Amino acid sequence: MPTISSRGAHMPPSPIRKLVPYAEAAKKRGTKVYHLNIGQPDIITPPSIMDAVKHTDIKVLEYSHSAGFEHYRKKLVEYYGRNDIYVNHNQIIVTTGGSEAILFAIMSCLDAGDEIIIPEPFYANYNGFSTSAGVTVVPIPSTIDEGFALPSIDAFEKAVTSRTKAIMICNPNNPTGYLYSQQELDVLKDICLRHDLFLFSDEAYREFCYDGRKHISALSLEGLEQHAILLDTISKRYSACGGRIGAFVTKNQQVLDTVMKFAQARLSPPTFAQILGEAAVDLPSDYFDEVHAEYTSRRDLLVKRLQAMPGVKCPLPGGAFYAIAQLPVKDSEKFCQWLLEDFSYNGATVMMAPAAGFYATKGQGLTEVRLAYVLNTEEINGAMDCLAEALKQYKN
Amino acid sequence: MPTISSRGAHMPPSPIRKLVPYAEAAKKRGTKVYHLNIGQPDIITPPSIMDAVKHTDIKVLEYSHSAGFEHYRKKLVEYYGRNDIYVNHNQIIVTTGGSEAILFAIMSCLDAGDEIIIPEPFYANYNGFSTSAGVTVVPIPSTIDEGFALPSIDAFEKAVTSRTKAIMICNPNNPTGYLYSQQELDVLKDICLRHDLFLFSDEAYREFCYDGRKHISALSLEGLEQHAILLDTISKRYSACGGRIGAFVTKNQQVLDTVMKFAQARLSPPTFAQILGEAAVDLPSDYFDEVHAEYTSRRDLLVKRLQAMPGVKCPLPGGAFYAIAQLPVKDSEKFCQWLLEDFSYNGATVMMAPAAGFYATKGQGLTEVRLAYVLNTEEINGAMDCLAEALKQYKN
Numbered sequence: 155m156p157t158i159s160s161r162g163a164h165m166p167p168s169p170i171r172k173l174v175p176y177a178e179a180a181k182k183r184g185t186k187v188y189h190l191n192i193g194q195p196d197i198i199t200p201p202s203i204m205d206a207v208k209h210t211d212i213k214v215l216e217y218s219h220s221a222g223f224e225h226y227r228k229k230l231v232e233y234y235g236r237n238d239i240y241v242n243h244n245q246i247i248v249t250t251g252g253s254e255a256i257l258f259a260i261m262s263c264l265d266a267g268d269e270i271i272i273p274e275p276f277y278a279n280y281n282g283f284s285t286s287a288g289v290t291v292v293p294i295p296s297t298i299d300e301g302f303a304l305p306s307i308d309a310f311e312k313a314v315t316s317r318t319k320a321i322m323i324c325n326p327n328n329p330t331g332y333l334y335s336q337q338e339l340d341v342l343k344d345i346c347l348r349h350d351l352f353l354f355s356d357e358a359y360r361e362f363c364y365d366g367r368k369h370i371s372a373l374s375l376e377g378l379e380q381h382a383i384l385l386d387t388i389s390k391r392y393s394a395c396g397g398r399i400g401a402f403v404t405k406n407q408q409v410l411d412t413v414m415k416f417a418q419a420r421l422s423p424p425t426f427a428q429i430l431g432e433a434a435v436d437l438p439s440d441y442f443d444e445v446h447a448e449y450t451s452r453r454d455l456l457v458k459r460l461q462a463m464p465g466v467k468c469p470l471p472g473g474a475f476y477a478i479a480q481l482p483v484k485d486s487e488k489f490c491q492w493l494l495e496d497f498s499y500n501g502a503t504v505m506m507a508p509a510a511g512f513y514a515t516k517g518q519g520l521t522e523v524r525l526a527y528v529l530n531t532e533e534i535n536g537a538m539d540c541l542a543e544a545l546k547q548y549k550n
Numbered sequence: 551m552p553t554i555s556s557r558g559a560h561m562p563p564s565p566i567r568k569l570v571p572y573a574e575a576a577k578k579r580g581t582k583v584y585h586l587n588i589g590q591p592d593i594i595t596p597p598s599i600m601d602a603v604k605h606t607d608i609k610v611l612e613y614s615h616s617a618g619f620e621h622y623r624k625k626l627v628e629y630y631g632r633n634d635i636y637v638n639h640n641q642i643i644v645t646t647g648g649s650e651a652i653l654f655a656i657m658s659c660l661d662a663g664d665e666i667i668i669p670e671p672f673y674a675n676y677n678g679f680s681t682s683a684g685v686t687v688v689p690i691p692s693t694i695d696e697g698f699a700l701p702s703i704d705a706f707e708k709a710v711t712s713r714t715k716a717i718m719i720c721n722p723n724n725p726t727g728y729l730y731s732q733q734e735l736d737v738l739k740d741i742c743l744r745h746d747l748f749l750f751s752d753e754a755y756r757e758f759c760y761d762g763r764k765h766i767s768a769l770s771l772e773g774l775e776q777h778a779i780l781l782d783t784i785s786k787r788y789s790a791c792g793g794r795i796g797a798f799v800t801k802n803q804q805v806l807d808t809v810m811k812f813a814q815a816r817l818s819p820p821t822f823a824q825i826l827g828e829a830a831v832d833l834p835s836d837y838f839d840e841v842h843a844e845y846t847s848r849r850d851l852l853v854k855r856l857q858a859m860p861g862v863k864c865p866l867p868g869g870a871f872y873a874i875a876q877l878p879v880k881d882s883e884k885f886c887q888w889l890l891e892d893f894s895y896n897g898a899t900v901m902m903a904p905a906a907g908f909y910a911t912k913g914q915g916l917t918e919v920r921l922a923y924v925l926n927t928e929e930i931n932g933a934m935d936c937l938a939e940a941l942k943q944y945k946n
Contacts, residue, residue: 282814
């Protein structure tokens with residue numbers, strides 16, 4: 155029998171799926187499971203953008219341009235302009251989800267053996283895409299005690315080697331919810347310029363910033379035009395995860411030319427969701443107000459409830475829809491499994507993502523969990539009732 | 551300024567796009583361009599499958615399962631069963647176009663430095679995906695004089711080294727239109743078993759077989775169950791290229807487990823086109839009869855017209871919707887460019903793909919072009935009128 159590649163063998167399994175069989179078993183027993191484990195928003199996809207797909211008049215479902223429909227890219231120029239990101243449509247390559255934008259960035263800018271610095275904890279699939287490309291992830295720690303702020307400039311300096319080609323951030327951050335400040339972005343700019351590194355900035359959660367704070371894009375950092383690469387997606391913004399439309403955006407022409415070769419190899423991004431994405435740019439400007447208010451109240455409730463539990467630590471996230479909490483348990487993965495296998499309260503239990511899967515450093519995050527506040531406040535209350543009771547009952 | 555990867559630098563540009571600017575210029579001058587250069591069918595996408603998308607009742611456009619909707623995969627089991635391919639739904643992973651199935655196969659089965667044997671000429675993007683993965687394509691020649699039949703078993707034996715991990719075929723073949731016989735597939739089976747190689751079989755054009763011949767899938771070769779990997783797509787089958795839905799199918803569980811890790815990293819295939827693909831399985835059984843009759847008459851006309859031109863050689867393709875023709879020119883790329891830049895006849899010209907881009911061996915295919923018969927017979931006649939006149943006028 156022929157064997158798989160060692161690349162395939164080293165490909166990390168998804169950390170958020172490990173517990174899925176336990177959740178399914180719990181449901182089969184009739185236990186309600188509150189899903190705080192995955193970033194799948196429950197918000198209704200705006201009906202007007204679904205209608206754009208339903209009313210399409212396509213006769214032949216042809217390939218689109220490999221960079222995406224030109225009319226969609228021109229529409230995206232409007233969207234980005236409203237967000238203080240000034241690019242033209244030739245600086246945008248439409249991708250199959252944010253996932254493909256990440257893959258294209260790594261493939262186009264890094265060779266096998268090259269290194270990418272990422273503050274940990276980080277979105278676990280950065281690891282998977284790096285592994286596909288033979289690229290080494292060099293994690294530097296952000297900590298719950300500092301609210302997951304950007305690591306110090308010293309930590310970056312120490313991590314840079316002759317093989318370092320890029321720094322990757324997610325802003326606002328998945329899984330920590332941290333929103334980087336202008337000062338922190340200036341630190342990143344400084345390091346990237348000094349060592350001539352790309353800055354990959356995953357801005358999937360751009361609209362999800364709280365407490366009146368404003369998102370600052372890596373693409374708007376003056377002087378970093380040739381280094382900054384924006385990785386984007388409509389998935390969270392419009393609750394359109396299944397569409398699989400994202401974008402790769404940069405002002406670096408050599409990188410654009412290179413990414414286009416990868417984009418042409420896979421022919422085109424999906425047509426239907428491009429239509430959806432184009433319609434989304436025309437959503438009324440108050441669309442996000444309601445969404446925003448909803449997520450703010452969810453966040454406030456979740457964090458208040460967590461902070462009220464003895465031994466639980468949870469910094470208030472400034473953005474996205476995730477929070478990381480430290481729990482008074484020895485091993486959060488065992489605890490999460492126990493919640494699904496052996497626990498219920500009022501006929502329900504809660505599913506969370508053990509945070510160790512978001513750290514590249516072995517042994518980190520063992521007492522932490524990531525919670526995605528993608529449920530309404532009533533359900534968050536139900537989930538927190540379960541968690542509070544579980545922490546009382548659980549024997550480490 | 552940071553530099554792109556050498557992987558990115560080596561990524562081959564798409565051979566069928568090089569001439570696009572010349573075609574655009576011709577159109578600007580008012581010249582009609584017959585597009586025989588790209589495999590974009592003109593056939594209407596069946597309205598009933600488009601309707602399935604339009605009538606969807608989705609409230610939240612969620613991620614689907616990373617392997618694709620289970621109900622779609624179960625439906626595909628029916629489709630494959632009708633084509634004598636007996637698999638269960640867990641042996642199918644829905645991909646983002648056939649492109650992603652190719653990428654997953656290479657990533658999961660081959661490491662950087664490994665070799666894949668491919669009879670040339672071949673679909674150019676096999677080269678691109680191999681380059682992304684650091685994999686070396688080892689071409690072995692199929693020739694126009696032998697009608698692009700499978701190279702001899704000796705040619706394969708000579709090409710196998712300790713780094714060879716797989717053989718890739720496209721059946722029926724893009725770009726040659728060749729349909730492999732049972733005997734040829736048995737040769738491939740023999741080599742794969744003897745050297746323990748994967749057989750990647752791209753069967754995008756399964757339904758496009760002519761002259762009463764039947765397609766034989768690599769997955770139906772007895773004894774090759776652990777080696778055979780079927781790469782599939784709905785793009786050509788249902789004229790649904792823009793949907794971006796394909797499939798990775800194998801009975802090898804270790805390969806399935808590995809591909810699932812890559813599939814989970816990119817989260818899910820596009821939802822809308824999965825709905826389209828599911829509806830397509832229920833198309834009436836005579837759906838392909840009309841399509842088939844149309845392509846047969848196009849093929850017959852195209853080949854008859856080509857064979858009637860002095861100095862032109864074109865074997866009759868047994869499948870797909872491509873033909874390769876040898877022209878009485880020194881350099882088919884220059885000729886194709888001249889057709890677009892300097893020639894018109896009755897206000898029109900013809901665009902073809904220079905075949906050199908489908909060969910990995912430098913200097914091969916220089917006098918050949920690929921023609922995709924994706925236009926109706928009237929337009930094929932118009933295109934052939936242009937080509938016949940052009941060959942008279944062209945000075946090598």
